[in-house]
Amino acid sequence: MYRAPVEDIAFTLKHVAGLKLALDAGAFGELGEDLVDAILAEAGRFASEEVAPLYKVGDEQGAVLKDAAVTMPPGWKVLYRRWIDGGWNALSAPEEFGGQGLPTMLGVAALEMWNSAAMAFGVGPTLTMGAVEALDKHASRELKAKYLEKLVSGEWMGTMNLTEPQAGSDLNALRARAEPAGDGTYRIFGQKIFITYGEHDLTDNIVHLVLARLPDAPAGTRGISLFLVPKFLVGDDGTLGARNDVFCSGLEHKLGIHASPTCTMIYGDGFEGASPGAIGWLVGEENKGLACMFTMMNNARLAIGMQGVAVAEMATQKAIAYANERRQGKAASYGGPGMAPIVHHPDVQRNLLTMKALTQIARSISYSCAHAIDCARVLDGDAAHWRDRANLLTPLAKAFSTDIGVEVASLGLQVHGGMGFIEETGAAALYRDARIAPIYEGTNGIQAIDLVARKLPLGGGEHVHGYIAELKAVANSVRTSNLGGFGRTADSLDQALDDLNEATRFLQKLLADGRSDAALAGATPYLRLFSLAAGGAYLARGGLADQTRVPLCRFFAENLLGEVRALKERVIGGAKSLADAGKALISA
Secondary structure: OOOOOHHHHHHHHHHHOOHHHHHHOOOOOOOOHHHHHHHHHHHHHHHHHHHHHHHHHHHHHOOEEEOOEEEOOOOHHHHHHHHHHOOHHHOOOOHHHOOOOOOHHHHHHHHHHHHHHOHHHHHHHHHHHHHHHHHHHHOOHHHHHHHHHHHHHOOOEEEEEOOEOOEOOOHHHOOOEEEEOOOOOEEEEEEEEEEEOOOOOOOOOEEEEEEEEOOOOOOHHHHOEEEEEEOEEEOOOOOEEEEOOEEEEEEOOOOOOOOOOEEEEEEOOOHHHOOOOEEEEEEOOOOOHHHHHHHHHHHHHHHHHHHHHHHHHHHHHHHHHHHHHOEOOOOOOOOOOOOOEHHHOHHHHHHHHHHHHHHHHHHHHHHHHHHHHHHHHHOHHHHHHHHHHHHHHHHHHHHHHHHHHHHHHHHHHHHHHHHHHOHHHOHHHHHHHHOOOOOOOOOHHHHHHHHHHHHOOHHHHOHHHHHHHHHHHHHHHHHHOOOOOOOOHHHHHHHHHHHHHHHHHHHHHHHHOOOHHHHHHOHHHHHHHHHHHHHHHHHHHHHHHOHHHHHHHHHHHHHOOOHHHHHHHHHHHOHHHHHHHHHHHOOO
């Protein structure tokens, strides 16, 4: 059973990602460590005691579609009601609409706990929180007044409708259309697929944010607009009215997250005798919908990164518990009777320590990204710097963390041995759940492209080097510290950061020379290289703040950080062979 690692989460927030310095400087007003600790403790209790017990029924029974209505697994509706009654949906939402206005860092930490307890539960509110941010920044005052308070409270949930059968990651191919009705509203027609929580019975209303094209829209992504389309129309007094012409026509049967309803949504098909055309309202400006949606997507990408951290944490907890119970063979470190618990075997220890280190690195990167988002909001004089930092770290937080979720869940299966392949242990379910996270909200290949093509040029190409210099300072602090036990950590970190710097300048030169294909050939190994090097520095920062964390930092530096050198060689020397060999794959 999951136990929220509240102490590790609090430590990482405060001493690795930067929350303590911000609190001490008064960046978040009267918010202090005592309140932070109390919020984290209660979130941990709720996740461990109320969400986690319903994970299994969600995985085994899943969401069910009948007559265009989706029924959630037994107990989930009551769970969701208790969750919103606790104020968790409103944690980081704007105070103007009933939110608590707390730092993104606390919201992200809570997301980790919900997703560790049950990823299929945690993903639903993620979309609502993203909808709140998109509407808060781009919607008219009238739309905000009508919808935001109930979205902030969680009384209503939100969705994000981008993907269509012919348009996955390429939004140029979107066909959904919006026709002006002449009264300030629009009629929406089309089909959307893979819509998370597109239909369910948790709330009385669902607010869909839908990308569609106006009749005279320019081609490509420059001609996409964003519309708010509620499941039920809302009166001026906030009461629910007639059913809108939008419905769920299908529910995907998935590898994992079975309790999360992944829907095919139909707009404008005359559902239940409604006048054809789902009624929608424009969010932002015409043909500027992609910019509005990206507000929501950036929020969602960090939140999905937290799913990777969450599954990795749960898989690690489960594997360590099993390794201490399961007995096999003899081990020199075990002096007890009978066979040794497998945790005494060096290869099992290597797997478990790899799981712990990678989980902590992913957590540190993601929390640091949230810290940058918070600093961009509250530090007016340095807002541009922190926006660049958040933009730089977002693809790392999303892609690396979700890759690690799969990797750590797989190692957890290995620790369980044959029992890991059997559903009753629960290890397989984590692996099944984890596999979607590198795919949705922008595949990890797209995150790597975004990192290289859009984020390395930030600040004229210098922001990334300022960040590397900050990481170098951590390595120097390790070298000059009086703490014992770091071993070769400082040397390993220096080498990894030198490799990161070399790979970064190499890619920046390719981009400057117009050789984007060669640069993008190395994008995915570069993202992992970057994340491992930064993660090593974050582990070292944790070790400098708490000496009990030094052994894990040293293990990572001396056993895993060497991968950076090989990744650099792939970035710098792999493009030509990739292009040549790739020709044999092309059939048309």
